[in-house]
Amino acid sequence: MAKDTKDMILATALDMFSQNGYAGTNIRELTASLGMVKSSLYKHFESKEAIWNTLLDEMIAYYHARFGSPERLPPIPESLDELREMTMRMVSVTVHDEKIVKVRKLLTIEQFRDERARDLATKHFLTGLEEMFTRIFAGMMDKGLLRRDDPAMLAFAYTAPISALIHLCDREPEKTDGAMAKIEAFVRFFIKDNTASSVESES
Amino acid sequence: MAKDTKDMILATALDMFSQNGYAGTNIRELTASLGMVKSSLYKHFESKEAIWNTLLDEMIAYYHARFGSPERLPPIPESLDELREMTMRMVSVTVHDEKIVKVRKLLTIEQFRDERARDLATKHFLTGLEEMFTRIFAGMMDKGLLRRDDPAMLAFAYTAPISALIHLCDREPEKTDGAMAKIEAFVRFFIKDNTASSVESES
DNA sequence: TTGACAAGGGACCGTTCGTTCTCTATAATG
C-alpha cells in the first residue's frame, strides 16, 4: 500500500517536474492529480525537496544498473546491417518510452540548477552513448567490419547527431517520425563512409 | 534613462531566468540586484510575464537579424584550413559570449513550457546551423574542396557533434577548454574524411 | 513659477506556496 502510493507520487512528480520544472510544480496540483489531499503526501515524503532527491537517486541508480557495467553492453554487431538495426531499435525505445522521455526532459530542465542532474545529463546526453559505441566500434574494427580509425572519435561522430535528433523528438514530439527517418538516413550515410572495404586513403 | 533601466531589467532577467528558470525567479530578487524596489519595476513592465515576452521578442528578433537572411552568411571558405578556422572562430564566440550562453541556457530550460521558446530552440540548436553549413558545404563542393555528397546530410553530420559540445560547455563551463580541443579534433577528423581528393568509392 | 509627467520608494493587498497540526478510519498485531 505505502509502496504503491509512494511510487505513484514519484511517477506524478516525474511527470510534472519534467514538464514545468521543480520550481514550476506545486504540491497541491501534484496530490490533486492523484486524488489525495496535499497533507497526505507528507506521510510519504518529508518535503518537496525529498521527492526531488528520491527521484534523482532512482534515476542515477537506474542509469548505473542499465548502462554502468560493461557486461550490460549489447553484443557487437556481426554486420553493418545489424549495426543499423540495433541502433534503430535502441533509438525507438528511447524515444517512445514515456518514462525515459520524461527523465531526459527533467535532466534538460534542471541541469543548470542541480549538480547531480548536471552530471547525469552529461552521461545521458554525451559520454554514455559515446563510451558504449566506442566499445562497439572497436569490436567491429577487430572483426574487419569498419575501417580502422579512432573508435572514440567515430563513436562521437556517430552518437552526437543521433542524440541531437532524440532531443528534437523530446522537444517536438510531432516531428518524431521525421526525426526517426532522418536518423536512419544518417546511419546509412555514416555506414557508407566507414565500411572497411572503402579503405583507400590510409597511410 | 528609461531605456537604460529597461535594458538593465531585461539583462538581469535574462541572467536569472537562464539560471533558475522563469518560475524559479522572483521579482524581489531581480529588482534587488539592480538596487531598486520591486514596485519601481512596474513603471517599465506591466508584469513578470511581460518581461518574459519582451525577452523572447528580443531573442527572436536578434536571431533573425543575425541568421535569418542568406546574405548574412559567412563567405564560403577557400580551403579546408579556412573552414576549420572559421568554424573554430564561430564556436569560440558562441561559447565565450556570456549573453549568447545565457540565451541558450534559457531556451534549454524553457523549451518544454513555452511554444515560442521551443521553436527558437530548434532553430538555435539544430536547423539554423544545419542550413547555414548546407549552403557552405554546397559552395565548397562547387569549388571542388569537398567531395560531392548530400550537402544537407554532411552539414548535419558536421554541426550536430559541435552543437553537442557547445551544450556541454554551457552545462559544465570548467570543461570548456577540453571541449574546444575536442571540437577542433573532430573538425580535423571530419575534413580528413571528406576532402575531394579522397573520392574513390563513388559510383 | 508653475504644471505635467516620468521614475523611484515604501506600505500594503490578496493569493499561493510548502508545511504542520489534529482528528478519524482502517488494518494488522498481541
Added chain:
DNA sequence: CATTATAGAGAACGAACGGTCCCTTGTCAA
C-alpha cells in the same frame, strides 16, 4: 478484544509570491 501503527482528510500556519496604491522627487516645457 484492546492496541498500535499507518494513511488519509481538513483546517490552518507563516512565509513568499506577483502586483497595486500613494507619496515624493527630479526634470523639462510653458
